[in-house]
Amino acid sequence: MTDQTINQQKPVQGEKRMFMTGNEVIAYAALAAGAEMMCGYPITPQNEIMHYWTRLAPKYERRFLQTEDELSAGFSTLGGVLAGRRAFTATAGPGNVLMQEPLSMAEMMRIPIVLIVQQRGGPSTATVIYSQQEVTLTCYGGNGEGARIVYSPSNHQELYDYTLKAFNTAWTYRFPTFILGDGYQAKMRESLTIYDPAVRGVQMVPTEPIIGGPGAPGTEREAVHLRNTFNTEEELYEIITAMMGEYDRIAPSIVEHEAIQTDDAEILILSHGVVSRATAAAVRELREAGIKVGSFRPITLRPFPVEALRNALKPVKKMLIVESAQGQLAKLCKEAIYGETTPIEYIFKPGVGVTAEEVVAKVKAMA
Amino acid sequence: MSECMEVTATTLLEPKMPRSWRRASKPHKFCPGCGHGDVLKALGTAIDDLGIQDRVVFGCDIGCSLLAWDFFECDTVQAHHGRTTPVITGIKRARPDRICIAYMGDGGGYAIGAQHLVNAATRNERITVILANNTNYAMTGGQMAPTTLPGQKTETCPYGRDIEAMGNPTLGPEMVAAITKENAYVARGTMANMRQLTTMLKKALQNQIDGRGFSFVEALASCPTNWRMNAKSTWDFVEKEMPNYFKVGELKVPAPKEG
Ligand SMILES: Cc1ncc(C[n+]2csc(CCOP(=O)(O)OP(=O)(O)O)c2C)c(N)n1
Ligand code: SF4
Numbered sequence: 233m234t235d236q237t238i239n240q241q242k243p244v245q246g247e248k249r250m251f252m253t254g255n256e257v258i259a260y261a262a263l264a265a266g267a268e269m270m271c272g273y274p275i276t277p278q279n280e281i282m283h284y285w286t287r288l289a290p291k292y293e294r295r296f297l298q299t300e301d302e303l304s305a306g307f308s309t310l311g312g313v314l315a316g317r318r319a320f321t322a323t324a325g326p327g328n329v330l331m332q333e334p335l336s337m338a339e340m341m342r343i344p345i346v347l348i349v350q351q352r353g354g355p356s357t358a359t360v361i362y363s364q365q366e367v368t369l370t371c372y373g374g375n376g377e378g379a380r381i382v383y384s385p386s387n388h389q390e391l392y393d394y395t396l397k398a399f400n401t402a403w404t405y406r407f408p409t410f411i412l413g414d415g416y417q418a419k420m421r422e423s424l425t426i427y428d429p430a431v432r433g434v435q436m437v438p439t440e441p442i443i444g445g446p447g448a449p450g451t452e453r454e455a456v457h458l459r460n461t462f463n464t465e466e467e468l469y470e471i472i473t474a475m476m477g478e479y480d481r482i483a484p485s486i487v488e489h490e491a492i493q494t495d496d497a498e499i500l501i502l503s504h505g506v507v508s509r510a511t512a513a514a515v516r517e518l519r520e521a522g523i524k525v526g527s528f529r530p531i532t533l534r535p536f537p538v539e540a541l542r543n544a545l546k547p548v549k550k551m552l553i554v555e556s557a558q559g560q561l562a563k564l565c566k567e568a569i570y571g572e573t574t575p576i577e578y579i580f581k582p583g584v585g586v587t588a589e590e591v592v593a594k595v596k597a598m599a
Numbered sequence: 600m601s602e603c604m605e606v607t608a609t610t611l612l613e614p615k616m617p618r619s620w621r622r623a624s625k626p627h628k629f630c631p632g633c634g635h636g637d638v639l640k641a642l643g644t645a646i647d648d649l650g651i652q653d654r655v656v657f658g659c660d661i662g663c664s665l666l667a668w669d670f671f672e673c674d675t676v677q678a679h680h681g682r683t684t685p686v687i688t689g690i691k692r693a694r695p696d697r698i699c700i701a702y703m704g705d706g707g708g709y710a711i712g713a714q715h716l717v718n719a720a721t722r723n724e725r726i727t728v729i730l731a732n733n734t735n736y737a738m739t740g741g742q743m744a745p746t747t748l749p750g751q752k753t754e755t756c757p758y759g760r761d762i763e764a765m766g767n768p769t770l771g772p773e774m775v776a777a778i779t780k781e782n783a784y785v786a787r788g789t790m791a792n793m794r795q796l797t798t799m800l801k802k803a804l805q806n807q808i809d810g811r812g813f814s815f816v817e818a819l820a821s822c823p824t825n826w827r828m829n830a831k832s833t834w835d836f837v838e839k840e841m842p843n844y845f846k847v848g849e850l851k852v853p854a855p856k857e858g
Contacts, residue, residue, distance in 0.1 A: 295693070299685065300718035301714060304682075311687060311689020312692065314676060314690055315689070315697070316693070333682070334679075441694070443674045444694050450652070455673055458676045458677065459665070459669075459677040461677060
C-alpha cells in the first residue's frame with residue numbers, strides 16, 4: 233500500500249445517481265457500509281466484485297486477500313470477522329458449495345460474516361451466468377438447521393440497500409447473512425442512487441473483536457475460548473435449541489416481502505429475485521386486461537415471510553409459482569403455507585430467465 | 600502426618616506448568632503418554648519466555664489438537680479439520696499486531712488442509728504453523744495418515760503402508776522449506792528433545808514477531824493409544840524409528856536481522 237494515497241474521505245459521499253453493473257454496486261455498497269476486508273476466490277459471475285474492490289479498497293485502507301479456494305476465502309473471512317473486522321466474501325455455484333463449510337462454522341459459532349452469492353447454473357459447473365438454483369443451498373446448506381439470513385434483491389437499488397443492510401443484520405443478530413443475487417443482476421447495468429448510509433440516517437452497527445480484543449487474558453479479562461465441537465449430545469441439543477429459539481424470536485423483525493396488488497387478487501404469483509421483475513410486469517399487463525392478479529415476493533428467503541404470505545393468500549383462488557429453478561422456491565412456499573388447499577401451478581425454468589409474456593400467457597390460461 | 604510431608608505431596612501433585620497454560624483445564628484431556636501434551640508444553644514455555652501471552656491468538660484444528668481448545672490462558676479458536684491455517688491467516692491479516700498460531704495434526708496439515716499450508720507458505724503469511732506428526736489419524740481411531748511410515752500398520756492399512764500403492768510419507772518441513780523464501784523459518788523437532796523443540800518454537804514465534812515471514816515447525820509426537828504400544832515401545836518409536844525417516848533439525852533459518 234506504499235504508493236497508494238490513502239483517502240481519508242468516505243468512499244461514497246452524500247447521494248449520487250449512478251449507472252453501473254450489479255457487481256460494481258455491491259463493491260460500492262460494501263465500501264459505503266464500512267466493510268474493511270474481503271477475501272475471495274475467482275468465479276464467474278461474481279468476479280467483478282473483487283475487481284472493483286481491489287481497485288477501490290486500497291485507497292480507503294481496506295484489505296483484500298485472494299485465497300487458494302473458497303474454503304480458504306470463507307475461513308479467512310471468518311478470521312477477519314473474529315478479529316473484529318466488518319468482512320465479507322463473494323462466490324457462486326460450485327464456490328457456494330465449498331463456502332458451506334465455513335458458513336456452517338459461522339452458524340455454529342455465531343460469526344457475523346456476510347456472503348454475496350451471484351447464482352449461476354447448476355448442478356456442477358453448469359453455466360456461468362444465470363440461475364436461481366442456489367436457493368436451497370444458500371438457505372439450508374451446511375450440516376445444520378439453516379441458522380442464517382438470506383436476502384434476495386431484485387434490482388440494483390436493492391442490491392445496494394440490502395448489501396448495506398446485510399452487514400447490520402449480521403452484526404446485530406450474529407447470524408451469517410447472505411445476499412442472494414444472480415448473474416443477470418451481477419452483469420447488467422442499471423441506474424440507482426448510491427449513498428452514504430449516514431445521510432439517510434442509517435447507522436452502521438459497530439463491530440468489535442470477538443477474539444484478540446484488548447486486555448490481558450487471564451488477568452484483566454477472561455481468555456476467549458471458542459469452539460464448534462461438543463462433548464455430549466445433550467450439550468449440543470441445548471445449544472441448538474437455544475440458537476433456533478433465538479432465530480425464531482428475531483425472525484419477525486427480519487422478514488421482508490413485497491406484495492403487489494394482492495388485496496383483491498384471485499390469482500397470486502410468487503417469485504423472488506430478478507424473476508419478480510417479469511411477474512411485476514405481468515401483473516400490470518394482466519390488470520389492464522381486467523384479471524384480478526397480484527404478486528408476492530419474499531425478500532428474505534430465510535427466515536421466510538410466512539405470515540405475510542398466508543395473509544396475502546386470503547382472497548386467492550389459485551397460485552402460480554415462477555422461478556428459474558425446478559421448484560426450490562416452491563418448496564419454501566409450500567412449507568410456509570402448509571395446510572392451505574389453494575391449487576398451485578408452476579413455471580419452472582431451471583437455469584434460464586423468465587419473461588413477462590410467459591407469465592401473462594400462463595395466468596390467462598389459469599384465469 | 601508432618602507438615603513437611605504435606606508440602607512434598609502438594610509439590611508432587613502440581614507439576615510445574617508454563618504460565619500461559621490455563622490451570623482450570625488441567626489435567627489436560629490427552630491420553631496418558633500423548634505427544635500433544637509435550638508439544639504444547641514446549642509451546643507454553645516458548646510463549647512464556649517471549650512474554651507474548653497477551654498477544655497470542657491460538658487456533659486449533661479438528662483432530663486430537665481440538666482437545667486444546669481451552670488449553671491456554673490465551674484467546675483461542677477451534678476451527679474445522681484442515682481449516683485452522685486460513686482462519687488464523689484471516690485473524691493475522693485483520694490484526695497484524697497479534698501473534699497468531701495455527702496448531703494441527705498431520706492429517707489436518709498434510710491431507711485435508713494441504714492446500715492451505717502450501718498457499719499460506721507461498722504467500723509468506725506472517726503466522727506460525729505448528730504440526731504434531733504422530734503418523735496417524737488419531738482422533739478418528741488410528742487410520743493411515745500422510746505421514747504413516749512405510750510398512751507401518753494402521754486401521755486402514757492393516758497389512759502395513761504399501762508405498763507402491765500409497766506413496767511415501769509426506770515430508771512436510773522439506774516441502775515448506777522448498778516453497779518459502781529466505782525469511783521463512785522451517786524446522787522439525789521432536790518431543791524426545793524438549794529443549795530443542797522449545798528453541799525451535801521460540802524462533803518460529805520470533806520470526807512472526809519480527810514480521811519477517813512464515814514459520815513452520817513439525818513436531819514428532821507419540822500416540823500410544825492408536826499405536827497400541829506400551830511406554831517403552833512408544834518411546835523407541837519416537838526416538839529411533841520416526842527420525843530415521845523424518846530428520847530432526849532446522850531446514851530454514853532466516854539470516855539474523857540487521858540493525
Ligand atoms: C471435513 C472433515 N472430514 C473428516 C473429519 C473427521 N476427522 C476428525 S479428526 C480427523 C483426523 C485427525 O488426524 P490428524 O489431523 O492427524 O490429527 P491427530 O488426531 O492425529 O492429532 C478426521 C479425519 C472431520 N472432522 N471433518
Ligand atoms: S489418541 Fe493419540 S494423539 Fe489422541 S490424545 Fe490419545 S494419544 Fe494423543
